[in-house]
Amino acid sequence: MSVYERLGLPHSWRFLTHYTVLQSDFEEGAPFIGLWERWKRDPARPQRLHVVALTRTLIDAQALRTRLRAQILPEQHALVEQLVAQWPLNLPGTHRLDFEGMAVTLTLVVGPVELTLPRLAVWVDAVLFSDLVPHLYGVHDRVWHDALVRIARDPAQVLLALPDGQTIRGCHDQDPAKFVRSPTDRMVQQFQVDPRLRHALVVGAGIAGAGIAHALALRGWRVQVLDVRQRRTQQHGGHLAAALTPMVTRDDDVRARLSRAGSLRAQARWSHVGQDVLWRCGALQLQRVSGRIVDLAALADGLGFPSEWVRYVEPAEASEIAGISLNRGGLYFPTAARIRPETLIDVLLETPNIERLDVHVERFTRRNGQWEVMDANGEVVAAAPQLILACAMGAQGLLRRSQLLESGERLAGMHALGGEITLLPQEALVGGPRCIVSGDGYVLPAVQGHCIVGSSYVHGAQVIEPSLEGALDNIARASSLLGQPKLPATLNDTLAANTAGWAGWRAVLPGRLPAVGPWVQAEGLWVAAGFASRGLTWSSLAGDLIAAALSGEPLPLERDIMDKISQT
Known part of the structure; x- marks a missing residue:
């Protein structure tokens, strides 16, 4: 029985916006290639296909190519070449690969399953169990049971495809309400924003703001970046490299x-x-x-x-x-x-769907489902459903002037x-x-x-x-x-x-870790600040975390790290 049949496709994914599959083992890629190829041929396919695959280690890219080409049909070899071109080094953690203009994503999670599975930040529609590793009824059953209730988009409907061809619909032995929710859970739940509302304001046109705007624009969002151009030039001009x-x-x-x-x-x-x-x-x-x-x-x-x-x-x-x-x-x-x-910032902000506004932002407020940002005269200069503060120390002042910063929050100590x-x-x-x-x-x-x-x-x-x-x-x-x-x-x-x-x-920030994620007290408000001297290292990741959360994708970072960089 093919992977396609084991997952009950095409019925299970017909006309969905997102369809997310978790593989208990990557199995050197053949199931992913097969699923990708069938997605390409299905006229009723979901708009976006996400595959999250666990693996203890990653093999060499050339070995991957050789083994895959020996297992699959010649017409799928072009997909293998695309996979190999992005294949990462064998490093622990989460690796995100994008295909088909970001309509197909592969998230490789490298490390022991007892560590990686509880750290997943994703909602899944189906789980494809492999006979190469212990599965639902194996030695890690408690790890799997606990994880499934947390990561299933609908625990009662999640499809569990077992190696012998059997399928189980739903997992009922755990009550999701028993789990203590973390800041990351709220971030995972920011998904499937109505396409008509995919409009965001980013305050700050430095490397953090540029990284976030770029990540959103790549996913088709309309992004307006707000900053005073002269001030940015004064602050960053001369930073040669x-x-x-x-x-x-x-x-x-x-x-x-x-x-x-x-x-x-x-x-x-x-x-x-x-x-x-x-x-x-x-x-x-x-x-x-x-x-x-x-x-x-x-x-x-x-x-x-x-x-x-x-x-x-x-x-x-x-x-x-x-x-x-x-x-x-x-x-x-x-x-x-x-x-x-400076040149990198300009290149990123020239991405289609990004508009730069040369304005000063004094404060902001939520009205009728929109965030309205105002200048020093109280005039509304822009409005959108999503607002991201990526303006370093300026984020602290903006939150205070907008009466949204309390003394116990991490950003208060920046x-x-x-x-x-x-x-x-x-x-x-x-x-x-x-x-x-x-x-x-x-x-x-x-x-x-x-x-x-x-x-x-x-x-x-x-x-x-x-x-x-x-x-x-x-x-x-x-x-x-x-x-x-x-x-x-x-x-x-x-x-x-x-x-x-x-x-x-x-x-x-205290601890020298950034603050990246949703602002708990306010719907549609996000923060990316406190990058210290690692703006280049963290800006692209911050952009993909926020953009992935808003676009219904698996998040490209482990849950325990995201809890550490939350605003609380």
Whole structure:
């Protein structure tokens, strides 16, 4: 019996807006390819097909191609090539792949089922059990029973397709009301917005706002982005380049998992951007010699991640990668990228369906199912059913002026932290490195003849601007990282005459995790703020989380992480 028949198709999905299937094991892809191919041929198919597949590990892309082509019909080989082209590295967590203009999605969830299944943030219509892993009546039965009641769109009607061809309709042994609901449950329930109401306002045209607007626009939403263009230019102008670099920790904690998810989502979403904007130059995180010293070689070995994602390199190999002599080894991240932030923002905001409004937003209110945003004169400048605040520290002030921020909420504790980068002539750094070099600070490969070095942290400042003191601090960092002790003396006279750099504010929340998700007290209100110094890492992921929730898709992040980054 085919997968198609086991799921009771086409009857089960006829004329639906969304149809979501959970596979207990990916089975190297043949069931997914078959389901995708039948979806393409069915005139009564759902508008969007979502497949969520659990798997303990991911095989190599070339092995996947070989095995799939041996199992399926020749007319399905083109679908295999599309799958292989997006196939991710074997990293734990959630990986989202999009096909057919985002009408078909595959969400791969990698790791032990006893961990991954309770963390799913999805509503499913059917579950396809595999005979390759324990299923509903196997050793993980309690895990499956608890999960099914939580993730079934309708627990009484969910279709359970067993390996022997039997089907069970509904799961009745648990009462959904017994489960303690988390902030993520509300986010999962934001689904199937009426197409006539797919209009959103995004306040903030920085990297967070651009990432969210881009994600919504790709799904056919009409998006209006509100910000004062001159203010944004003043705040961000001169920020010549920045780094998109993952982080790792020995225990792969929430911060590391969120960083990995954000880096992967950014690389996928921004794959259309030219190398002049996003250059995958790689990054070295050098072994520290003072302060909190971590054995990076042991860390990399303990994680066991693919070398295409991270590996330890000795000083000689690090020097070869960087193109300059380095006296320390460290972790090498081959996929890390140098990004031109301002140019990237412009590229993302030029996506069809996005309109930029050069307006100041003073406050907002809900009226007749619409969020109305007003300027300083109280005039309504725009209105839409969905409102997303992606304006860093500005989100805190907007919520307060709109009487929606209480003292106990995470955003009430957000504060501004100043930072400064310095532009150094690349000839002063022997041409500069070929990749990002980081540790205590960072040095980026040259842009327009200058290497960007940073970054200082300025606590308690009222005004932030480039300074000689900040530049000297950054030069000292570069000198240490690159092993060039004479660098400060060489540049002192030049800096005294003309300090080149950029300074700005970071919006920082306690715990250094962002706040992304719906505002519990108000329908249709969302927040994405507190990105600190990881705006490039988290902006695309935040966009896909919010856009997926509003568009009825499985969410591309684990539940336990989303609970940590909720507003509460």
